[in-house]
Amino acid sequence: MGDVLVFPRRRFRLHTMRxxxxxxxxxxxxxxxxxxxxxxxxxxxxxxxxxxxxxxxDLDRAVAALTSRGE
Structure with missing residues (x-):
């Protein structure tokens, strides 16, 4: 499993996001x-x-499939 984080940039890169x-x-x-x-x-x-x-x-099924890890 992993994480995805999205946030705006500040200071020198005002028109970008990370x-x-x-x-x-x-x-x-x-x-x-x-x-x-x-x-x-x-x-x-x-x-x-x-x-x-x-x-x-079917988002519920997709999330269940992604998080089941074959169980």
């Missing part, structure tokens, strides 16, 4: 332009409108 991916195997830090994230989210919401996620995926 994504931190952590697992038992290590950590990755990704700095990305806020404008790129905004574009991605707009395109995502056009494909799957807010509240319509359950029409495309």
């Amino acid at each position: 994504i931190v991916l952590r697992s038992t195997g290590g950590e990755a830090l990704v700095d990305i332009a806020v404008s790129d994230v905004a574009t991605f989210l707009c395109q995502t919401f056009m494909l799957v409108p807010l509240g319509a996620e359950s029409l495309h995926i």
Whole structure:
């Protein structure tokens, strides 16, 4: 299992945000332009409108499958 953290950058990189991916195997830090994230989210919401996620995926089943570890 791992963690995903997303937070805005401050000081010198006002127009970026940081994504931190952590697992038992290590950590990755990704700095990305806020404008790129905004574009991605707009395109995502056009494909799957807010509240319509359950029409495309059973999130409860997906989370259970990801967290079961084959049990």
